[in-house]
Structures are given as C-alpha cells and as structure tokens.
Amino acid sequence: MAVKETTIEIKLQNLKSNFKFLKSKINTDTKFMAVVKAFSYGSDSLIISEELEKNGVDYLAVAYVREGISLRKGGIKIPILVLHPQEEDFNDIVNYSLEPSIYSFRVLNLFFKSLSEKNIKKYPYQIKFNSGLNRLGFSENDVKQLCDKIKNNIPNYIFSHLGASEDLNETIFTRKQIAEFELISEKIEKQLGLTIKKHLLNTSGILNYSNYQYDMVRSGIGLYGFGNDVKFKTDLKPVLTLKTVISQIHHLNPGDSVGYNLGYTAKENTVIATLPIGHADGIGRQYGKGVGELVIAKQKVKIVGNVCMDMLMIDITGVNCNEGDEVIIFDDTNYTAEEFSKKADTISYELVTSLSRRIKRNILN
Numbered sequence: 001m002a003v004k005e006t007t008i009e010i011k012l013q014n015l016k017s018n019f020k021f022l023k024s025k026i027n028t029d030t031k032f033m034a035v036v037k038a039f040s041y042g043s044d045s046l047i048i049s050e051e052l053e054k055n056g057v058d059y060l061a062v063a064y065v066r067e068g069i070s071l072r073k074g075g076i077k078i079p080i081l082v083l084h085p086q087e088e089d090f091n092d093i094v095n096y097s098l099e100p101s102i103y104s105f106r107v108l109n110l111f112f113k114s115l116s117e118k119n120i121k122k123y124p125y126q127i128k129f130n131s132g133l134n135r136l137g138f139s140e141n142d143v144k145q146l147c148d149k150i151k152n153n154i155p156n157y158i159f160s161h162l163g164a165s166e167d168l169n170e171t172i173f174t175r176k177q178i179a180e181f182e183l184i185s186e187k188i189e190k191q192l193g194l195t196i197k198k199h200l201l202n203t204s205g206i207l208n209y210s211n212y213q214y215d216m217v218r219s220g221i222g223l224y225g226f227g228n229d230v231k232f233k234t235d236l237k238p239v240l241t242l243k244t245v246i247s248q249i250h251h252l253n254p255g256d257s258v259g260y261n262l263g264y265t266a267k268e269n270t271v272i273a274t275l276p277i278g279h280a281d282g283i284g285r286q287y288g289k290g291v292g293e294l295v296i297a298k299q300k301v302k303i304v305g306n307v308c309m310d311m312l313m314i315d316i317t318g319v320n321c322n323e324g325d326e327v328i329i330f331d332d333t334n335y336t337a338e339e340f341s342k343k344a345d346t347i348s349y350e351l352v353t354s355l356s357r358r359i360k361r362n363i364l365n
C-alpha cells in the first residue's frame with residue numbers, strides 16, 4: 001500500500017527469515033546474541049527485541065546502558081549485554097539486571113566496587129579482549145593480573161571482536177585475531193583452572209568463519225538483512241524500507257535555481273519535486289547535488305541541490321508522476337539501503353542507524 005507521509009516500514013517476516021538463515025549457519029547448541037543497539041539499527045529496539053525473544057533468541061546486546069534500561073522497562077526478560085558501560089552506570093546495571101562488558105581495569109574496579117557496596121558476591125558479567133581491533137578490551141598481557149582479580153567472581157563469557165570479518169582480502173588479519181583470542185583463552189583458562197564460555201563472531205564472522213562460533217555468536221546487521229557481500233543478497237532480506245511522497249512539483253525555466261545557496265541551477269526546462277525528508281531525518285548533505293538516487297514510478301531520479309533540514313528536492317523531468325505520489329528511498333527488493341548508501345560512499349550501517357526518531361514507523365507482520 002502506498003504511503004501518505006515519510007514512513008519506515010519494519011518487516012518482521014524478513015527479520016524472522018534472517019534469524020532463521022543465520023541460525024542455519026551455526027550448530028543448534030550455539031547460542032545466538034542479537035545486537036539491538038542504536039534502536040535496533042534504526043528500526044525499533046523494543047519491537048525487534050520482543051519479536052526475537054518470542055522466536056527464541058538467547059541474548060541481546062546494546063551499546064549503552066540507557067538502551068538496556070529501556071528494553072527492561074519495555075518488559076524484555078532475556079539477558080542483555082551492555083557492550084560499552086560508562087563510569088556512572090553500575091548502579092543501573094545491577095538494578096536493571098544488565099550484564100556489563102568489562103574492558104579495562106578501570107571499569108573492572110568500578111564494577112566490583114559497586115557490587116561490594118551492594119553486598120553482592122557474584123554477578124553475571126563478561127570480559128572483552130582486544131585481539132587486534134584496538135578499540136576496547138584487555139590485552140593478553142593483562143591476563144595474569146586479571147585472573148587474580150576475577151577468581152572469586154568468574155565471568156559468564158569472555159569475548160573479542162573481529163575488525164574485518166567481511167573483507168576476504170584481509171583473511172590473514174582475521175586469522176591473526178582468531179589466534180590471539182585462542183591464546184588469551186588458553187592462558188586464562190589455564191591460570192583459573194576452569195573453562196569459560198566464549199564468543200567472537202559478528203554477522204560476517206558467522207558467514208565467513210563459522211568454525212569459530214564457540215559458545216555463542218553476535219549478529220546485528222545480518223538480522224536487519226545485510227550480509228556485507230552480494231553473495232548473501234538472496235539469503236538475507238532487508239527489514240527496513242524507507243518511503244516518502246511528493247509534497248509539491250515546480251516547473252523551472254533555464255537559469256532558475258533550487259534550494260539554499262543556489263545548490264542547483266537549471267540548464268533547461270526542468271521539473272522538480274519537493275519531498276518531506278531531509279538531513280534531520282538521516283539523509284545527510286552528502287547525498288545532495290546529484291549524488292543520491294531515489295526511485296519514483298520505477299525510475300531512478302537524482303537529488304538536486306543541497307539537502308535541507310526537513311526537505312530535499314529531486315529532478316523528475318520526464319517522469320510521469322504527481323503530487324502525493326510515493327517515492328522509494330530504499331526498499332527490501334530492488335533498491336536496498338546498501339545500494340542507496342553506496343552512492344554517498346558510506347555503508348548500510350551508517351544510513352539506517354541515522355534515521356531519525358521522528359520518522360513514522362509502520363510495523364508489518
């Protein structure tokens with residue numbers, strides 16, 4: 001059905017189908033953590049988390065504690081890992097039954113201090129190791145000192161994160177990361193004299209390195225329908241579509257300009273349509289001046305001039321369309337967010353997570 005205003009459609013059938021496909025790539029006893037940070041990659045975290053919980057996902061992951069709190073307030077019961085807790089978060093972490101990812105001695109000390117103030121002896125948490133991404137995590141050199149600190153409150157899991165699992169030109173780097181994680185794991189288990197559950201793979205890790213699934217995998221972008229490689233285009237189905245409408249049509253004469261700072265000047269008679277979506281909605285200025293392409297009446301048209309805060313203009317010269325007609329920015333079949341974002345030299349992740357909260361969401365079952 002055609003939309004009447006700028007609308008993000010969230011297709012839960014596609015989410016379920018992607019979940020099933022990703023699960024088919026791992027063993028039945030490997031747990032599955034769904035990454036629902038950043039409003040579930042721009043969609044709607046609570047709707048997505050509820051649907052995944054209903055379909056048997058084992059764990060959720062968010063980046064920041066506020067994201068975890070809102071899921072708990074929404075009634076989500078399964079374990080939630082907070083990937084990047086901050087200094088003041090540990091009260092909330094415990095109060096809302098969230099599992100922190102502990103990535104440094106500074107954060108470990110804050111966490112243990114908070115537990116001891118609450119008289120809690122054991123509390124579920126996970127330890128993050130840096131195996132080469134150099135973003136967050138303990139290093140191999142920390143293992144000895146770390147084991148001394150954690151021996152009375154053993155983490156549920158240890159994990160690490162791959163930096164180039166989608167890039168098959170970087171397999172040497174990825175293998176090095178895997179070897180580093182295995183070395184750290186062995187060292188820690190030897191020192192503590194027990195085995196600890198592990199996870200390493202993100203979506204592209206699941207697709208390209210499934211031998212290293214260990215006890216759990218973590219998937220974000222794959223659940224939302226992108227496999228970072230054309231070869232998974234038929235297996236994964238985008239969950240989001242973004243559609244808008246034509247607000248007004250203008251007929252320009254040669255020399256007439258469009259938008260702020262005369263971002264576009266017509267060379268000949270040109271027909272322009274104004275759309276109710278702009279950079280405040282997540283279509284950044286990098287898509288302006290002929291870079292971004294949209295689809296109207298099955299034809300590709302270009303964005304002209306500068307993208308405004310709440311609007312953008314497209315060149316519809318020669319296209320058979322009217323005010324009120326639907327315009328596709330990206331959909332789940334022929335013209336996906338991956339393709340739209342590529343024009344502006346970015347990736348589906350950035351495009352979908354930038355979509356503003358003010359855009360109407362329409363949940364389709």
Ligand SMILES: *Cc1c(COP(=O)(O)O)cnc(C)c1O
Nearest residue numbers: 035161202203218219220221222
């Ligand atoms: C965001 C994130 C993921 C999800 O990665 P995808 O490529 O979206 O599957 C997994 N693990 C960590 C640590 C992350 O930060």
